[in-house]
Every structure is written in C-alpha cells, then in structure tokens.
Amino acid sequence: MSNSFKARTTLGVGARSYEIWSLAALPREQVARLPYSLKILLENLLRFEDGVNVTRADIEALLAWDPAATPAYEIAFTPARVILQDFTGVPCIVDLAAMRDAIVRLGGDAERVNPLAPAELVIDHSVQVDEYGTPGALAKNTAIEFARNRERYAFLRWGQTAFRNFSVVPPNTGIVHQVNLEYLGRVIFDAEADGVRRAYPDTLVGTDSHTTMINGLGVLGWGVGGIEAEAAMLGQPVTMLIPQVIGFRLDGRLQPGATATDLVLTVTEILRKKGVVDKFVEFFGDGLANLPLADRATIANMAPEYGSTCGIFPIDEETLRYLELTGRPRERLDLVSAYAKHQGLWRTNGAKPAQYTDVVELDLGKVEPSLAGPRRPQDRVALKAAKSVYQTNAKKTAQERAARAPAAKGVASAKLDGQSFELKDGAVLIAATTSCTNTSNPSVMLAAGLLARKARERGLKAKPWVKTSLAPGSRVVTDYFRKAGVLADLAAVGFELVGYGCTTCIAAGTPILLANGTSRRIEQLPNAGGTRVFGPTGDCKLSMAVQTEMMVQGERECLSVVLQDGRSLVCTPDHKILCADGRWVRADELVVGRDRLVMGLEGPVDAPGSDEAGYELLAGDLQFSFANEHERSRTLAFARLVGHLIRDGSISITGQGRMNVGQALDREAALNDIELLAGKRPAAARYDERKWSIVLPRHLTKAIAALPGVRIGQRIHQPAALPQFVLQERCPVAVVREFLGGLFGADGHGAILKRLGASEDSAIVKPPAYSQSAKPEHVKHLEEVMQSL
Numbered sequence: 001m002s003n004s005f006k007a008r009t010t011l012g013v014g015a016r017s018y019e020i021w022s023l024a025a026l027p028r029e030q031v032a033r034l035p036y037s038l039k040i041l042l043e044n045l046l047r048f049e050d051g052v053n054v055t056r057a058d059i060e061a062l063l064a065w066d067p068a069a070t071p072a073y074e075i076a077f078t079p080a081r082v083i084l085q086d087f088t089g090v091p092c093i094v095d096l097a098a099m100r101d102a103i104v105r106l107g108g109d110a111e112r113v114n115p116l117a118p119a120e121l122v123i124d125h126s127v128q129v130d131e132y133g134t135p136g137a138l139a140k141n142t143a144i145e146f147a148r149n150r151e152r153y154a155f156l157r158w159g160q161t162a163f164r165n166f167s168v169v170p171p172n173t174g175i176v177h178q179v180n181l182e183y184l185g186r187v188i189f190d191a192e193a194d195g196v197r198r199a200y201p202d203t204l205v206g207t208d209s210h211t212t213m214i215n216g217l218g219v220l221g222w223g224v225g226g227i228e229a230e231a232a233m234l235g236q237p238v239t240m241l242i243p244q245v246i247g248f249r250l251d252g253r254l255q256p257g258a259t260a261t262d263l264v265l266t267v268t269e270i271l272r273k274k275g276v277v278d279k280f281v282e283f284f285g286d287g288l289a290n291l292p293l294a295d296r297a298t299i300a301n302m303a304p305e306y307g308s309t310c311g312i313f314p315i316d317e318e319t320l321r322y323l324e325l326t327g328r329p330r331e332r333l334d335l336v337s338a339y340a341k342h343q344g345l346w347r348t349n350g351a352k353p354a355q356y357t358d359v360v361e362l363d364l365g366k367v368e369p370s371l372a373g374p375r376r377p378q379d380r381v382a383l384k385a386a387k388s389v390y391q392t393n394a395k396k397t398a399q400e401r402a403a404r405a406p407a408a409k410g411v412a413s414a415k416l417d418g419q420s421f422e423l424k425d426g427a428v429l430i431a432a433t434t435s436c437t438n439t440s441n442p443s444v445m446l447a448a449g450l451l452a453r454k455a456r457e458r459g460l461k462a463k464p465w466v467k468t469s470l471a472p473g474s475r476v477v478t479d480y481f482r483k484a485g486v487l488a489d490l491a492a493v494g495f496e497l498v499g500y501g502c503t504t505c506i507a508a509g510t511p512i513l514l515a516n517g518t519s520r521r522i523e524q525l526p527n528a529g530g531t532r533v534f535g536p537t538g539d540c541k542l543s544m545a546v547q548t549e550m551m552v553q554g555e556r557e558c559l560s561v562v563l564q565d566g567r568s569l570v571c572t573p574d575h576k577i578l579c580a581d582g583r584w585v586r587a588d589e590l591v592v593g594r595d596r597l598v599m600g601l602e603g604p605v606d607a608p609g610s611d612e613a614g615y616e617l618l619a620g621d622l623q624f625s626f627a628n629e630h631e632r633s634r635t636l637a638f639a640r641l642v643g644h645l646i647r648d649g650s651i652s653i654t655g656q657g658r659m660n661v662g663q664a665l666d667r668e669a670a671l672n673d674i675e676l677l678a679g680k681r682p683a684a685a686r687y688d689e690r691k692w693s694i695v696l697p698r699h700l701t702k703a704i705a706a707l708p709g710v711r712i713g714q715r716i717h718q719p720a721a722l723p724q725f726v727l728q729e730r731c732p733v734a735v736v737r738e739f740l741g742g743l744f745g746a747d748g749h750g751a752i753l754k755r756l757g758a759s760e761d762s763a764i765v766k767p768p769a770y771s772q773s774a775k776p777e778h779v780k781h782l783e784e785v786m787q788s789l
Helices: 030-033 037-047 056-063 086-105 135-146 150-162 176-184 208-216 226-233 259-272 286-290 294-302 317-325 330-343 383-404 442-457 473-486 487-492 630-649 665-676 698-705 735-746 776-787
Strands: 006-015 016-021 076-078 081-085 119-122 166-169 190-191 197-203 203-206 222-225 239-243 245-251 280-284 310-312 357-362 412-417 419-424 430-433 467-470 511-513 519-521 532-536 541-544 558-562 568-572 576-578 585-586 616-619 624-627 647-651 657-661 685-687 691-695 754-755 763-765
Touching: 006 330, 006 616, 016 037, 016 330, 030 487, 037 076, 037 086, 037 197, 037 222, 056 076, 076 081, 081 086, 081 176, 081 226, 086 119, 086 150, 119 176, 150 166, 150 585, 166 176, 190 330, 197 286, 203 208, 203 226, 208 222, 208 294, 208 310, 222 310, 226 239, 226 330, 245 259, 259 294, 259 357, 259 442, 294 310, 294 317, 294 442, 317 330, 419 511, 430 473, 442 473, 442 487, 473 487, 624 630, 624 698, 630 647, 630 657, 630 665, 630 698, 630 735, 657 665, 657 698, 665 691, 665 698
Parallel strands: 016 197, 081 119, 081 203, 119 166, 203 222, 245 280, 245 357, 280 310, 430 467
Antiparallel strands: 006 016, 076 239, 190 197, 412 419, 511 519, 532 541, 558 568, 576 585, 616 624, 647 657, 657 691, 685 691, 754 763
C-alpha cells in the first residue's frame, strides 16, 4: 500500500499500541470542515491507497469536497465487513461453494476460496407466523421453520465451518439489524494483519435496505444488492460518487408522551419533503445529548424510507454508554474513545458544526404523538387528528365503492373456528408487534407492554379474527419484558410470542403456479432457474414456461390490489397485470371500476412439512422419500401419477399402464412427472380428436400395480378403491394433497382444466364434482370411498 501523505502512525491505548492512518497528517482546516461521514470515507481512502484503486488524487478530491457541487468524482470505498440476512445471503455462500468446486476441477486447492472481508449472516427472514395467539406458538413456529429450511440451514452450518471469515447467527436469535447493533457492531475495528494490530472505523455493506440501523452507533454502512455484497466479501471496493451531505440539526428534548416512533415519522416527513435520494444524512446538534442510542438507531433504521443512502450519528458519550450496556469489553470502549478523539470523530456539545450541502432543523420538543404507514410512513398523521382523518378517508372510500358497486355495503361475513362474524369497513385483520424499527427500542416496546396491561385491566382482548403476533428483534427484548412483568399482559390480550425475526414485515411469499399444479413461494424458486411454471400469454391463454433465473433486488415499496371477491395481490407498483380486454397494465395504473383482471389458477402453496421427516414409500422395486429436495419432488410426482392413473387411466391384466389427458397443459405436466420418475419422456399418442393417450414405462406401471388397493383390469366391473398408502395416518399431508390433485385433476369429473373448443390450448377451469358409477351394485361402495376422501 502507498502512504503518500505519511499518515500511518501508532496510537497508544492503555498498554496496547495500534497502527492507524491518522487524519492529523492531512491539512487540519480541510479535514475539520468535513462532515463525520466523509471523515470516515477519507480514512478509508488513506488506508487503501495503492495507486490503482485508490490514488493520491482521490484523497485530494475528498479533501477539496464542495458541499454545493453536483456529485461527479468517483472513489473506491472498501467496507470493513459484510452483513447478510438469510434470503439474500445464502446465494452468496452458494457462489463461494461453486467457486471451490471449480477450483477443484481445475486441480487447485479449494481451501483458498474464502471471504477476504469478515462476513456475518443472521438468519431472521425465514421464520413465519404459522401459529399465533397460543402459548406454544414460539415452539411450533420454530419446529416448522427448521423443517421448512432443513437443507438451507444444514448448508449454512457447513459453510460456517468450511469458510474462514464467515460466521452465522442461528435462527430464533433476532432481527439482523438489532443483532448487528447489540452484538456485532465494533464501532472501531481491532484486527491483526501481517503481525501488526490495527485500528480503523467499522464500516459495512449489507444485503438489506435497513442495514442503516447501525448508523445510530456511528458505523457507516448501507444496503446493497447481492452481487455488490459478494464482491465486497471478496475484497473488492464499492465504487461511489463523493456524495452530498445533508445536515439535520436536532435541538431540545422529546416531551413526555412522545416516542422514538413519533420522532422518526416526523424526521421522515421532513426529509421526504426535502429530497435526500443518493445523499448522506448526518445528524448533529446539542439535542443529540438528550437522544438515547436506541432512539438514534430507530431514526437511522428508516433511511430507506426517507430516501437517503445513510442517516448517521457521530460517536459520543452515549455511544460508549450503549456499548457498556450491551456487554462490550472495557478494552473496546477505551479504543473507541481514544480513536474517535484522535481522529476528530468525537461529538461534544457546543462544537462548531461541519459544512453541509444543506441543513434542516427540528426542535425535539415539538414532536407530537403520531400514526402512519406502514406502507407510506411519510404520510404522518398526528394522533389527535387520527379520528377525523380516518372518518374522512372512510367516507371517501364508501363513496368510491358506491359509485362502482351500488349494492355493496362495506360489510363482509366471515367464519372462524365454527363462529360467524360480520366485518365492516376499518376492521383490523393483522396486528403485529414487530419490525426492526420498533423492536430495537426499549421505550417503544415497553410502552406497548404497558398499553397491554391497561387493556388487560379493562378486560379488552383482540377480536377472534385478528392475527396477532409478538416478534421481538432479539431475546434481550423478551428478557426486559419478563423483568418488567408485561409479557403476561401482552399474552392476555392476544399477543403471544411467535418468534424472533422479521415475520410479518416480510413481503415475500407471492405464490408462483408451477407446472405440476402446486404453487411455491417466489423466494423458494432456485436462483439458477430451471423450474417449470405456468404463466399467461399476451392473448390471455395459459402457457408453460421455464424459469430462467431469480433476480433478488432487495426491498421495494409494494402495493396491494384487492379484488371484488376479497382476494388480494401484493406486488411492486410496476408489476404488469393482464386485463380482460387483453391489455397489460401496471398495478399502480389500474383504475377501480374500469379494469377487469384475468385471474390465473391458484394452486396450493407447497412447502416441506414436519410430517415428512423419515417418511418412506415402497412401490415394488421403487422407493420414495423426503431425504432431499430431489427425492421430495419424485415422491410428490409419483403421488400425482397414481391419482391420475386410477381416475382416468388403467392397468391392463398384461401389465400395461395407460393414462388419458384432454388438455395440452395437462399432457405436458403428466409427461414432466413421468420424465422425473423414469428418466425419459414417453410419447403422447392421439386417442381421438380430443384426447391423448400416454403409455407409462413398464417398470413404473409395475411399481404402481404393486401398491395395495390399486385395481388391475377393467375398473367398471370392480368396486371403487383407494391405494392404502394415502389412508395411513403416517402419510404426509403433501402426499395426500398431490394424490387428490391427480385424482380430481384427471380428465374425468373433477376440478380440472377442461378442454373448450377445437384448439388444444383452449382451457377453462371447471369446479369439482363427484364421480359416478355405471354399476348400481357399486354405488354404495363408491359413496364410502368418497367419504374416506
């Protein structure tokens, strides 16, 4: 590395000495005027100056920063570490594993492939709220989570031991940003390189937009895409323009009754009006002395919502207090204090402010209790005005509904657990105490607990139809809840602990209809592609296609399209939707009352269940299980084929299995399953002008015939029967589901894609109907079979 400014020196802290790159080696007046965040970038350039990626000219350009200039000069920023969450982090580790495979194939040493920058992955996005409102919800959700993600978690466990510089925070620990704040954040790094102990600012990039929460601790970092994060893991710098920096002065202190949530909604409203996209926001002023670090983290967390790259706070006494509170060692506190003061990164009251592109101000004493969002947090509503604002919007909604549907009354009937309810406009359906913004803040969380206590004292409880959940950002929250005695109060009003993670905040889960008739959550599709899926064509028909890749683009603002029948679609604003007149219209450009949408098939969402562990099915010489994803796919394909064959096919006494299909999509789906099971794709012969006949491979037919309960020969002369394996208590739900899908989805009298018209591509969906028997003596037996189903 170059050292053209002679900035490398030694800093003594107690009995230890650290090699640092001192900003004191640079012109004092130029450094002193720079915002805190740009001083961190300046140190980074000094430390990584190599004459190639970082040159002396880059350092001089940052020293000469013009606050008013439009960003035009590009620099290379090298973060100290990378933080990942499991949805976007797993593909990064898969790529590293693939690199090792490639190295081995080329005759190299796989052990040479490792992250160069420390990479820390926190598993927090996978937990889902399947069980809620019961004391056992946490245990059940945890069990389901591990069953669903067994293969992914096993892979991450391997990765943690196989790669150097890579660690994993296990499931059920907390939300990545709060874990980063409470445990992983160093503020000042202490690392050894080439036998020398070095100290430098903690900086990072993360695969989640709310990575900025760590800015509250004085750590510079922001969210990036998976490719950028992976490059940073491999030691590559992040190229960026020297940004403009907006200063946000805070004065005074919050009034009683005003919380950090009220403050961050006010800050977001101000900065959205200001316009801070692609800019740094830096908080300063004497009001910071009255702002606990948890409140700072809440404000920093919402940088994506107010639009800036980061929202950073400087290091001061409050930073040290928080580090001590969260159990960091005394050596860490001493290093942070000494380093920050030496480098001019330490905040004190009354200090001369830095130069900023522009400055906005807020008197904390003027912040009032507020409501907003969650979809549009910039639309803040003062709590005192909430009732009137709601009434105004409810009236407007009722008027719009009356205009498009005069008979609609804003009332819907619902049934739950045998009870009937009548829901009216404004009824709450989901109430979740969660999110990284709120659950990191003790004052906000304890306020929720005290509110629950007051509600409990008055005999209040959540309505039966409301999905309630308590998902803290870390186990620290549960600890102080328990010590404060409010955990029982929250449970009493319906908010039982459901897990530690993002839960309700995650917008993932959009079901994608697969060619086999099931749906899979979009985030579970393989990144490399290859999955056969259904999709609409431009002329309103269904077609089968192959997924090419998965593009993970981080968090996006979403909207909800609610249909007339109560169904809804959550999607990004630019998601195009097929209308009945053949137009593709962006979701945010749909017009209520004008656009009629074409709805596709809705298949059951397929996800591994806890009942699949250890299950095996023997069929002749074939064996099926759920040992891995491939075996699971084979097992479910076999169940579908058995259902289809006994409903709309036959096995002759000579051992030939034949099944009939009448629609092109059904034909391709069946052939896909046969190819998966037999390794080859048979031909589909024309049976008549409206059907195809598929002859099954002989060994596959033999396996199905060996199943107890499967009829051989002409079924019209035999009583109806079901294969015994689907009636066993041990049979997993997914196997039963796919068997029934084949049984009623065959080209008989079931819920099927029905041929319509001369074209083989023409199809409509028919509702389910029960089968009939041509033999009166078999009717009673058929009724018994249907009852079994």
